[in-house]
Amino acid sequence: AASVIAPYAAPDIDAATLLALSRDAYSSFRHESVAPLVQLEDDHYLMELFHGPTLAFKDVALQLLGRLFDHILTAKNQRIRIVGATSGDTGSAAIDGVKHCSNVDIVILYPNGRVSDVQRRQMTTVDSPNVHTVAVDGTFDDCQDLVKAMFNDHPFRERHNLSAVNSINWARIVAQVGYYVEASRRLGRTIDVTVPTGNFGNVLSGWIAKQMGADIRHLVVASNSNDILTRFFESRDMVVTGVAPTLSPSMDIQVSSNFERLLFEMNDRDGGATAQQLTRFRTTGHLVLEPDQFSTWIDPTFRAGRCDDSQTLATIASVHASTGMLIDPHTAVGVAVARQHEDPSVPMVTLATAHPAKFPDAVERATGVRPQLPEHLADLMSRPERTTVLPNDLMTIESFINSL
Structure with missing residues (x-):
């Protein structure tokens, strides 16, 4: 993490201080690898990002x-x-x-x-x-x-x-870049990464990692029923609808605020043009890209898919039945969409974004097993x-x- 962040932190924080702060930050994680890669299926891996103190x-x-x-x-x-x-x-x-x-x-x-x-x-x-x-x-x-x-x-x-x-x-976004770099480094070859997301921040970190040289081919955006991002990647028209409550509530979002940062890059970092597009978006509820913007910026890198609540429960159940693992509803959305985009020639990494015990009702409904909170939260x-x-x-x- 420190080596990835260092170019953005200099000269305010020197490399040695940044390394010390990073080591201290991740000493609170319950797994020695901080974000372990776990094999789910042939060439399909989960990167477990939930071993920190709040399980996300x-x-x-x-x-x-x-x-x-x-x-x-x-x-x-x-x-x-x-x-x-x-x-x-x-x-x-x-x-x-x-x-x-x-x-x-x-x-x-x-x-x-x-x-x-x-x-x-x-x-x-x-x-x-x-x-x-x-x-x-x-x-x-x-x-x-x-x-x-x-x-x-x-x-x-x-x-x-x-x-x-x-x-x-910005520090939130750049601090997440490290685990994309680490995923590609550990597997030692080109990878695809599926990201359960509603606000586009996590997948934007993946895009930055790719720009910095991480060996990532495709970033797969996984949406629940609040699928504004998936609809956009399919139709080139970002249209706001109502927010529907789902089993994956952290993704119950319609206005993906971090997409503005990618839009800024698409507009050759023209803040005025970006502001005009976003003003129209807020006024009309529509954001349309030019065809050349889509073909240059979106088509080479991004894929997308959706997963409703019934598919979410089915995915939690199937993963448990085949592996014995419990996954939370957000991770299940990612796994379901990843399965839609698997390519035998390229390993798939799905980001496991939350511990199953954060959503025990949904996990128990799908599997009959109620996940338990780690010891430090047992009396929560x-x-x-x-x-x-x-x-x-x-x-x-x-x-x-x-x-x-």
Whole structure:
């Protein structure tokens, strides 16, 4: 990780310091390989990204990001307030990454009733005075819009010295590049990678890894029923529809905010042209690419597929029956879509993005087996919760943060 991130961190953080911070960040992971590769089928591998403290791939970036924040803020004698939105996993991973940081307060917005019980409790049971959670009466897209609006409110942003842990923060994206590089290095040949994604951040990290030289042929975007990305790759027209609750709630997203970064590259890094396209997208609910943009940027690298809840359950069941392994619903979406795109000549790596015990009801429904939380979270469901329920209203949210 340190060698991948180093070009982006210099000159603010030297290589030796970055290596020390990385080693400290990943010492909290329960597997010595941090992100082990496990063979699922012939030339189909799972890369397990859920061995961090909150059992999700977000830990890979956010354990490091918390240490980067603490290092830089201590050196500069500054304090920040992090505001973030979560569809389930970012919030708990961000909170765990900064809960011991003396120079950081964190406020996480999540959609009320739209995250799993385990995901919610991983956020609301943290007993640290610098941690605050808000259950917003709305969707993840609403939460994400509120966060963006707060960052665009310049007096508010400056008053609180706001910072981000969502993938709006470039460090989040680049910290994920390392496991793509590692997957191709370990297998020692060209690979395809399937990525369960709703917000495009994880797959964007894969695209960056490919640009940096990782031996990746195709990046396969795996969607659940909220399939705006898959529909886009099929039709070249990104069309917003309603968000449907699914068994894979971290992907219940319609506005994939990180696609803006790829669009910026497609537009030869023309910020004005990109802003115009996104303004039209927000106004009309449609984003259409030029044919040459699609043929140059999308067709050579990206593939896509979808998996609904019934297919998700069937995939969890089939993997358990054939291997004895339990996989979570998001990983199951990835496995199902990967199977649609397997090529005998190229190994497939599917990113296993969450521990099955984060979604025990779905896993038990599919297999009859209820996955158990690791020992450090064994009493999670009995810990007292602390959260605030607020409406989907910017002024109300900002007033709450002003009162902290």
